[in-house]
Amino acid sequence: MNGVIHGVGLGPGDPDLMSVRADRLVRGSKHIAFFRKLGRKGRARSIVNGMLREDVIEFAMEYPVTTEIPLSDPRYNEALSGFYEDCKTHLCALSATGEDVVVLCEGDPFFYGSFMHLFTRLQATCDVQVVPAITGMSAAWNASGVPITWGDDILSTVMGTLDEATLTDAMTRADALVVMKIGRNLPKVRRALANAGKSDRAVLVEYASMEGQTVRPLSEFTSETLPYFSIILVHGQGRRP
Amino acid sequence: MNGVIHGVGLGPGDPDLMSVRADRLVRGSKHIAFFRKLGRKGRARSIVNGMLREDVIEFAMEYPVTTEIPLSDPRYNEALSGFYEDCKTHLCALSATGEDVVVLCEGDPFFYGSFMHLFTRLQATCDVQVVPAITGMSAAWNASGVPITWGDDILSTVMGTLDEATLTDAMTRADALVVMKIGRNLPKVRRALANAGKSDRAVLVEYASMEGQTVRPLSEFTSETLPYFSIILVHGQGRRP
Numbered sequence: 353m354n355g356v357i358h359g360v361g362l363g364p365g366d367p368d369l370m371s372v373r374a375d376r377l378v379r380g381s382k383h384i385a386f387f388r389k390l391g392r393k394g395r396a397r398s399i400v401n402g403m404l405r406e407d408v409i410e411f412a413m414e415y416p417v418t419t420e421i422p423l424s425d426p427r428y429n430e431a432l433s434g435f436y437e438d439c440k441t442h443l444c445a446l447s448a449t450g451e452d453v454v455v456l457c458e459g460d461p462f463f464y465g466s467f468m469h470l471f472t473r474l475q476a477t478c479d480v481q482v483v484p485a486i487t488g489m490s491a492a493w494n495a496s497g498v499p500i501t502w503g504d505d506i507l508s509t510v511m512g513t514l515d516e517a518t519l520t521d522a523m524t525r526a527d528a529l530v531v532m533k534i535g536r537n538l539p540k541v542r543r544a545l546a547n548a549g550k551s552d553r554a555v556l557v558e559y560a561s562m563e564g565q566t567v568r569p570l571s572e573f574t575s576e577t578l579p580y581f582s583i584i585l586v587h588g589q590g591r592r593p
Numbered sequence: 594m595n596g597v598i599h600g601v602g603l604g605p606g607d608p609d610l611m612s613v614r615a616d617r618l619v620r621g622s623k624h625i626a627f628f629r630k631l632g633r634k635g636r637a638r639s640i641v642n643g644m645l646r647e648d649v650i651e652f653a654m655e656y657p658v659t660t661e662i663p664l665s666d667p668r669y670n671e672a673l674s675g676f677y678e679d680c681k682t683h684l685c686a687l688s689a690t691g692e693d694v695v696v697l698c699e700g701d702p703f704f705y706g707s708f709m710h711l712f713t714r715l716q717a718t719c720d721v722q723v724v725p726a727i728t729g730m731s732a733a734w735n736a737s738g739v740p741i742t743w744g745d746d747i748l749s750t751v752m753g754t755l756d757e758a759t760l761t762d763a764m765t766r767a768d769a770l771v772v773m774k775i776g777r778n779l780p781k782v783r784r785a786l787a788n789a790g791k792s793d794r795a796v797l798v799e800y801a802s803m804e805g806q807t808v809r810p811l812s813e814f815t816s817e818t819l820p821y822f823s824i825i826l827v828h829g830q831g832r833r834p
Binding site: 363364367368369370371372373375423428429432433436460461462463464465468469471472482483484485486487490491493494497498499500501502503504505506507508509510511513514518521522525526561591592593 | 604605608609610611612613614616664669670673674677701702703704705706709710712713723724725726727728731732734735738739740741742743744745746747748749750751752754755759762763766767802832833834
């Protein structure tokens, strides 16, 4: 019997916000695997600190490249594609020996997650099961203390990596807005928010549900770049009795 | 000392997908409150079957109206507004006696939730704390077995209650799409999906993460109406290495 590969969503960062199922799988698993940037401890791995079995066997999957090569460069896709293939081979081999493996995933595995690239490769040959999780954006609007959507509000989730015109258009049309993957795209995101007439309502949430969580109007934040775990929200203003 | 009113997101329906924090609060609470349709057991209440303290005191908040009066009728808003005020008064009185209360919320409390209408009224006078949760849409894309968003995909979440032109426009522009609040709006939602050229990719998920979960192409479903817990997805097709 082959083992099961579990893609387990850990949620936004606070271990208390993991699902009961995720908590049980993480604590019980002999084999865990997780992505990390070369030379780092790994964010997913950090979330489960103190939760793992004493005899746990860890498999760190280290990205060969993150932001060193632009996305548009064909070498980026080549490097990543080879990397995911290697990870797949390792995990399938483990599974073939009958061992279950828990792959630790930040946020929800099927929502802009790295695990998806592994999932599509594993699916054909292995038994893969995915545990959904609380998204980073849910933690962000929770941290903001204000509901994100009301009545018939349209919520759009956009990535700061999009071009300014596309961002402006999407921001203009959305009633409620979530912006992710901001980082060095912050100046462009600011311009698009201004073009869309939504700068005044934009709220910046950093490290939602984690140590160091901050919430403030974007207008009060003056730096040109943001840490990875930052989300900008514009709350909907729809119907409410 | 006043008690705390906890707005606790229960997630999509499977108790195993509740957060560790929600699970602890639900099991430990002497007072629980929940919304339900008059004469029904209540969906949120059903999720926690078998989890409650033996001495639990339950407060059922019964909507005076759901779909009997159209949203556009001023009597709808009046009835709902009075109802939320009454619920607030009851919960604040409980809190004033020093008792904590757990308000059971389906899905994520700040994402199109009824609790938000209570929250805005409680906030001024009570200590309210909200626990985020896995959304119904996360459970739906998890059930579909296909990741919802890739790379720079724009995800739009739209309500079937919107008019056809607005739906068509939002559906045309989104890379990935979630449609909620469908019910009797299904024929209109179908037309909008067709107008947007996305009918072929639309997937219908009923009762995600719950008993009776089904996943099928929308084109294979021929009825004119859908049960409450139904979500239509159009998966993104963005960049992937």
